[in-house]
Amino acid sequence: MVDFKYYTPTEVVFGKDSESRLAEMVRKYGGNKVLIHYGGGSVVRSGLLDFVKSQLDAAGIPWVELGGVVPNPRLSLARKGIELCRKEGVDFLLAVGGGSVIDSTKVIGYGLNYDGDVWDIYDGKYAPKACTPLGVVLTIPAAGSEMSDSAVITKDEGMVKRGFSSNLCRPRFAIMNPVRTFTLPPYQTAAGVTDMMMHTMERYFSHEDDMLITDAVAEALMRTVKQCGEQVLADPENYQLRAQIMWAGSLAHNDLTGCGTVSDFATHGIEHELSATYGATHGAGLAAIWPHWAEYVLAENPTRFAQFAVNVLGVPNDFKSPERTARAGIAAMVDFYHRIGMPANLPELIGRPATEAEIAEMAFKATQGKKITLGNLKKLDYDDVVAIYRMANKA
Amino acid sequence: MVDFKYYTPTEVVFGKDSESRLAEMVRKYGGNKVLIHYGGGSVVRSGLLDFVKSQLDAAGIPWVELGGVVPNPRLSLARKGIELCRKEGVDFLLAVGGGSVIDSTKVIGYGLNYDGDVWDIYDGKYAPKACTPLGVVLTIPAAGSEMSDSAVITKDEGMVKRGFSSNLCRPRFAIMNPVRTFTLPPYQTAAGVTDMMMHTMERYFSHEDDMLITDAVAEALMRTVKQCGEQVLADPENYQLRAQIMWAGSLAHNDLTGCGTVSDFATHGIEHELSATYGATHGAGLAAIWPHWAEYVLAENPTRFAQFAVNVLGVPNDFKSPERTARAGIAAMVDFYHRIGMPANLPELIGRPATEAEIAEMAFKATQGKKITLGNLKKLDYDDVVAIYRMANKA
Numbered sequence: 001m002v003d004f005k006y007y008t009p010t011e012v013v014f015g016k017d018s019e020s021r022l023a024e025m026v027r028k029y030g031g032n033k034v035l036i037h038y039g040g041g042s043v044v045r046s047g048l049l050d051f052v053k054s055q056l057d058a059a060g061i062p063w064v065e066l067g068g069v070v071p072n073p074r075l076s077l078a079r080k081g082i083e084l085c086r087k088e089g090v091d092f093l094l095a096v097g098g099g100s101v102i103d104s105t106k107v108i109g110y111g112l113n114y115d116g117d118v119w120d121i122y123d124g125k126y127a128p129k130a131c132t133p134l135g136v137v138l139t140i141p142a143a144g145s146e147m148s149d150s151a152v153i154t155k156d157e158g159m160v161k162r163g164f165s166s167n168l169c170r171p172r173f174a175i176m177n178p179v180r181t182f183t184l185p186p187y188q189t190a191a192g193v194t195d196m197m198m199h200t201m202e203r204y205f206s207h208e209d210d211m212l213i214t215d216a217v218a219e220a221l222m223r224t225v226k227q228c229g230e231q232v233l234a235d236p237e238n239y240q241l242r243a244q245i246m247w248a249g250s251l252a253h254n255d256l257t258g259c260g261t262v263s264d265f266a267t268h269g270i271e272h273e274l275s276a277t278y279g280a281t282h283g284a285g286l287a288a289i290w291p292h293w294a295e296y297v298l299a300e301n302p303t304r305f306a307q308f309a310v311n312v313l314g315v316p317n318d319f320k321s322p323e324r325t326a327r328a329g330i331a332a333m334v335d336f337y338h339r340i341g342m343p344a345n346l347p348e349l350i351g352r353p354a355t356e357a358e359i360a361e362m363a364f365k366a367t368q369g370k371k372i373t374l375g376n377l378k379k380l381d382y383d384d385v386v387a388i389y390r391m392a393n394k395a
Numbered sequence: 396m397v398d399f400k401y402y403t404p405t406e407v408v409f410g411k412d413s414e415s416r417l418a419e420m421v422r423k424y425g426g427n428k429v430l431i432h433y434g435g436g437s438v439v440r441s442g443l444l445d446f447v448k449s450q451l452d453a454a455g456i457p458w459v460e461l462g463g464v465v466p467n468p469r470l471s472l473a474r475k476g477i478e479l480c481r482k483e484g485v486d487f488l489l490a491v492g493g494g495s496v497i498d499s500t501k502v503i504g505y506g507l508n509y510d511g512d513v514w515d516i517y518d519g520k521y522a523p524k525a526c527t528p529l530g531v532v533l534t535i536p537a538a539g540s541e542m543s544d545s546a547v548i549t550k551d552e553g554m555v556k557r558g559f560s561s562n563l564c565r566p567r568f569a570i571m572n573p574v575r576t577f578t579l580p581p582y583q584t585a586a587g588v589t590d591m592m593m594h595t596m597e598r599y600f601s602h603e604d605d606m607l608i609t610d611a612v613a614e615a616l617m618r619t620v621k622q623c624g625e626q627v628l629a630d631p632e633n634y635q636l637r638a639q640i641m642w643a644g645s646l647a648h649n650d651l652t653g654c655g656t657v658s659d660f661a662t663h664g665i666e667h668e669l670s671a672t673y674g675a676t677h678g679a680g681l682a683a684i685w686p687h688w689a690e691y692v693l694a695e696n697p698t699r700f701a702q703f704a705v706n707v708l709g710v711p712n713d714f715k716s717p718e719r720t721a722r723a724g725i726a727a728m729v730d731f732y733h734r735i736g737m738p739a740n741l742p743e744l745i746g747r748p749a750t751e752a753e754i755a756e757m758a759f760k761a762t763q764g765k766k767i768t769l770g771n772l773k774k775l776d777y778d779d780v781v782a783i784y785r786m787a788n789k790a
Contacts, residue, residue, distance in 0.1 A: 001635065001638055002410070003409060003410025003411060003412055003413065004407075004409050004410060005406070005407060005408055005409070006406075006407040006409065007406045007407065008403055008404075009403075009404040009406075011400070011401075011402045011404075012399075012400060012401040012402065013400055014398060014399050014400070014401065014654070014655075015397070015398025015399060016398060017398055018398065210635050211638075211639075212619050212622075212623065212635075212639045213615075213616065213619050213639045213642050213643050213646070214642075216615035216616065216618060216619045217612050217615050217616065217646075219615065220608075220611035220612050220614065220615040221608065221611065221612065223611060224607050224608050224611045225608075227607075228607065240396065240605050240607075243396055243606075243655070244606075244607050244608045247608050247609075247654060247655075248608050251608070251612075256651075259409070259642060260409075260638070260642070
């Protein structure tokens with residue numbers, strides 16, 4: 001195991017009555033004037049946005065609002081948010097939505113504490129010193145951004161998608177009411193389940209496989225998410241199932257499942273280009289890539305993939321061959337993706353094979369112009385990434 | 396499942412090199428003048444205390460010191476610490492040791508922010524508004540106080556042991572170096588393992604048994620601690636085993652394993668009187684009580700005890716009878732306690748049976764003069780507590 005740090009200061013308020021504590025939490029963390037940041041659609045239709053506003057109004061906390069966040073959130077809207085907050089003297093940011101809204105909010109928080117262009121942080125030109133405090137009312141369990149140190153944003157020009165991680169942007173509080181997730185469509189539910197499992201898998205597939213506590217917790221989490229993910233699609237208003245999934249999404253990305261391991265995140269890096277190029281839903285893109293990444297890197301640590309197959313997916317252990325067990329695990333994962341309505345290759349994701357030109361460009365962008373490698377279990381260069389896209393391109 | 400809050404702001408620095416970051420962490424959390432609080436013996440002999448002082452000296456951070464904390468820490472020493480800190484203008488408290496030292500430090504932190512007697516907090520006469528910031532250099536994995544909201548203290552007059560919980564006292568940082576635990580004697584190692592398993596068990600045995608994620612994480616944690624606890628006694632300088640146990644001790648009591656459950660803690664309440672009366676090591680006292688508590692309350696939720704037996708202890712499931720499976724689990728737990736050198740009843744703990752007069756007095760004090768009940772799975776009154784002490788009194 002490797003030395004590690006663990007820091008998850010986000011105060012979680014979880015349950016049916018959690019939203020009634022919103023104004024109290026904003027006050028507790030110093031909010032005097034609030035930006036309510038959101039997407040559109042469901043938070044408006046469900047009445048949640050009005051409820052949030054009424055809670056702040058009742059507490060006498062002034063607010064301004066900015067909607068319009070889209071999946072794979074854009075830098076242009078975050079810049080607009082920074083400008084609005086400066087003009088209005090906002091000192092607290094409230095994200096009402098899922099990962100895209102939260103990430104956009106974090107970017108606004110960074111931007112408010114920097115005189116230059118906030119993209120400088122994503123370009124490696126500036127290391128942020130502060131982030132305006134933010135809170136979350138979560139509506140989509142998936143990205144785990146409500147407790148994570150991560151913020152991913154897409155620059156509109158050239159659709160360049162980049163991530164940046166720092167403890168500065170961890171939300172001060174996260175309000176989670178599983179009832180709000182009852183109406184999530186099946187595709188979005190399944191993509192969320194895929195994303196949270198992948199957040200744990202990205203930390204699990206490591207050469208460091210002697211951190212028993214972390215392994216046991218990670219396997220417990222993945223098993224439970226898989227089981228509840230299948231069940232909830234047939235029973236979408238089951239509070240218990242929705243609650244498991246919602247809480248698992250936070251635990252999967254607040255670093256708990258990475259204590260003592262070296263995380264990989266190559267699948268995330270390879271997927272980001274699918275979102276940018278085809279507008280793919282992040283979770284669905286991950287499902288289209290992972291089986292092929294797994295096949296490509298399996299030889300690096302076959303017993304690890306065998307352990308995953310047996311302990312997470314319930315595949316019978318072929319004691320004579322970790323490789324065979326490992327491959328049976330990858331096949332079981334493909335089955336699982338299909339059962340929950342996720343794709344398991346590129347044609348299933350985008351409706352046709354990717355062209356060779358697209359593959360070349362995505363691999364070029366994913367490796368920042370052949371300048372970086374992705375992942376740790378196996379460090380993947382441009383040629384490796386091309387090979388994985390090609391493997392994923394077969395139906 | 397029940398609604399829950401989850402708040403674990405402690406910044407953990409874990410690993411072989413963690414101690415070198417001490418001064419940096421003290422500065423980060425605003426320490427300008429530090430009280431170094433400790434017990435004696437091992438932290439002096441091992442050179443850790445000198446190392447801590449040298450780190451602060453090198454960073455130009457002034458400090459004063461107060462040693463002498465004993466197991467089941469005393470109010471009298473905490474009062475002395477409060478006086479010393481006031482006189483010296485201390486603004487940051489550093490606990491170097493295990494649970495007793497950390498708890499004593501928390502009591503000092505409360506006392507520094509209250510003009511009256513700090514025992515008022517434990518007597519229910521005053522609700523604290525603040526606690527001076529504190530950090531931890533952990534040397535004994537057991538109590539989990541390094542991330543918990545709990546502080547237990549014993550009033551010297553009458554040896555009254557009480558606990559108080561509040562987020563105010565959660566440590567700002569915890570430095571954990573498993574190497575520091577290599578020299579822990581077997582009895583203390585085993586008592587620590589027992590304590591951390593019990594922190595999870597106190598949250599696990601609940602009528603709320605539909606929080607699947609929490610159950611899965613709790614079972615994973617208990618299984619791993621049990622396995623590593625047995626192995627480490629034969630291999631005390633095994634870094635990997637010591638690391639699992641050290642990290643598990645924090646996770647077992649930072650509330651992670653209680654999300655969505657209703658915790659019990661009757662065994663803790665019943666044990667506290669054994670520590671106060673006989674000077675028993677807390678973990679050993681827990682082992683002497685738990686099997687009898689379990690037997691006494693089993694009928695409240697037999698399937699829960701069966702699940703524990705199968706999923707944590709590896710007992711074969713008797714599908715025709717959860718009760719039989721449950722009882723086999725209690726027997727397996729007794730076996731485990733004996734294997735790691737822990738007692739499983741009162742005569743094994745104190746070398747003789749307790750007298751009826753002692754039992755009556757302990758039950759009286761545990762129920763605060765027959766005024767409160769203990770636990771939630773079954774609410775135990777004075778007569779119940781007497782019955783459990785009597786069951787535990789048979790060798």
